[in-house]
Amino acid sequence: MNTSRVKGVLLPAIALLAFEGWAQFSHLQSDALAPPSAIIIALLKAIGDGTLLGATVDTLAAAFGGLAAGGGAGLLVGVVLGMARPADRLLEVTLECLRPIPPIALLPIALIALGFGYRMEICVVAFACFWPLMVLSRTAVRSIEPGLIEVSRVLELSYLAKIFKVVLPASLPTIFLAFRLAAGVALVVSVTVEITINPMGLGAGIMAAQQALRPDLMLAYLVWIGVVGYALNDGLFVAQRLFFGPNSTRARQK
Amino acid sequence: MTYAAVLWRTASIAIAVAFVAIWQLVADFRLVSPAFLPSPLRTWASLVRGFGSGDLATKFGGTCEHMFFGWLAASVVGVALGAAIGSSDRMRTYVAPSLDFIRPLPVSALIPVAIALFGLTKGMALAVIAFGSIWPMLLATVHGFAAVEPRFVRVIAMSRHESPAYGSQDRIALGGT
Numbered sequence: 160m161n162t163s164r165v166k167g168v169l170l171p172a173i174a175l176l177a178f179e180g181w182a183q184f185s186h187l188q189s190d191a192l193a194p195p196s197a198i199i200i201a202l203l204k205a206i207g208d209g210t211l212l213g214a215t216v217d218t219l220a221a222a223f224g225g226l227a228a229g230g231g232a233g234l235l236v237g238v239v240l241g242m243a244r245p246a247d248r249l250l251e252v253t254l255e256c257l258r259p260i261p262p263i264a265l266l267p268i269a270l271i272a273l274g275f276g277y278r279m280e281i282c283v284v285a286f287a288c289f290w291p292l293m294v295l296s297r298t299a300v301r302s303i304e305p306g307l308i309e310v311s312r313v314l315e316l317s318y319l320a321k322i323f324k325v326v327l328p329a330s331l332p333t334i335f336l337a338f339r340l341a342a343g344v345a346l347v348v349s350v351t352v353e354i355t356i357n358p359m360g361l362g363a364g365i366m367a368a369q370q371a372l373r374p375d376l377m378l379a380y381l382v383w384i385g386v387v388g389y390a391l392n393d394g395l396f397v398a399q400r401l402f403f404g405p406n407s408t409r410a411r412q413k
Numbered sequence: 414m415t416y417a418a419v420l421w422r423t424a425s426i427a428i429a430v431a432f433v434a435i436w437q438l439v440a441d442f443r444l445v446s447p448a449f450l451p452s453p454l455r456t457w458a459s460l461v462r463g464f465g466s467g468d469l470a471t472k473f474g475g476t477c478e479h480m481f482f483g484w485l486a487a488s489v490v491g492v493a494l495g496a497a498i499g500s501s502d503r504m505r506t507y508v509a510p511s512l513d514f515i516r517p518l519p520v521s522a523l524i525p526v527a528i529a530l531f532g533l534t535k536g537m538a539l540a541v542i543a544f545g546s547i548w549p550m551l552l553a554t555v556h557g558f559a560a561v562e563p564r565f566v567r568v569i570a571m572s573r574h575e576s577p578a579y580g581s582q583d584r585i586a587l588g589g590t
Contacts, residue, residue: 167510191529252425253432272449343517351521362521369525377529381522388517 193375202379210364211383218353218360219387221277222345225284230341232285233292234334238326240293241300254293262287262348266355276359280352287348288341295337299330332403339395346388361387479535483542491547495554505559512551520545 175195181187182194193201205211240247262283273279307329311321327334353362365380433453439445440452451459463469498504498512523541531537 163506164510166506170507171511171514191526248421249425249428252422253429256429347519347521350519351524354521354524365522365525369529374529377525381518381526384522385515385518388519389514392517 189374190372191374193378197375198378198382201373201375202382205376205379205383211380214359214361214364215383215387217277218346218349218362221280221352221360222284222342222349224277224281225349226288226338226341226345228281229285229288230292230338233289233337233341234296236289237293237296238300238322238330241297241330242322242326244301247297258290260286263351263355266352270356275357280349280357280359283352284345284348287344291341291344292334292337295340296330296334299333300326303329335399335402339392339399342391342395343388346391350384479538479542483539484546486539486543487545487547488550490543491550492554495551496558498551499555499558505555509555516548 179195182192187194202211240250265283265286269279269282273282303326307325308321311325316324349360350362353360354366355362357363361380361384365377365384368374368376368380436450437453440447440450440455460469498508520541523544527537527541531540
């Protein structure tokens, strides 16, 4: 286990060292590339003066705000549609017409309606996060063991009690999976919104570094965004195993 | 489709039409300023005008072209790289962890880097699109090659003993994938 981890790190380490050597040797002057040592220095400086962490907080706040709003709405609609088959069939055309819209295509509309800032970004992220939660929770609710639903009928549970005592617990593993996927989407969309127009967060930071011709800072931002993405993905993955057991992640798309 | 399915579908379309009608009413009664929410009729007119003048069609063509070539590049590179990684244990131990680290990187974060490298060119757009869409292809290929029945591989090894030029491992692996 330990040696395999070392082997995995070997390739990137060699690549970085080779690049560093080449950059030092050729006295690299570029608007796009910087030697790894300069990137590390830029990264440490950006962490030191607080700009990087501030930007991270902005981006994550927008991403999680959108995830909570859009994912929550998606969960609600998904559970309702999963339980009420007629409603699902009636809304099918409407939902399937809206679903393929790329969230980023909503940017201009969100911008005129809400202006720059958190609200606009959260709305776009929410639209993106709505779909995975809606689709997966609908599927999860629909594929609940019919016996469980019958038990709730025998116990004469009310509609809400049925949802909270039977439906939600039974479909929770899938819903958490949807949440994990949506969290990844949320981060991608919020960084994209920031790169495209919204002047805040990590996306705006990396764009500003590029326009200021600071490749070291730009790549430092890129590395940091990668670390944040990796940490988010891995953290939720570990949480999923912790909550639902090692089997819950076996069928993940990897 | 059965009769009932047609009925459900019709009702579903009717509901979608009803939503558009509500949108038209909201716009007609100016509940939201028309600057933010033009009526569906105006939106439709403008869509027709856009296609009529050829402007929208050109842009649509451009997007499709980007999509197609980006996808093509991602497929070619993804399958080639995936085959290389999937068919050798050594590649898997050395290269796969790096891929796992790069994968969660939001693609859009590469846009500034790509702009700095390639400028605002078609190549830049294609590079970003290809990077974003390579993952399903790459991972499925790695998985497919890694999951090839070991007996098939042994068959090749044996067939090579008898007629060295015959049979490539790739043919079997691609068939299995």
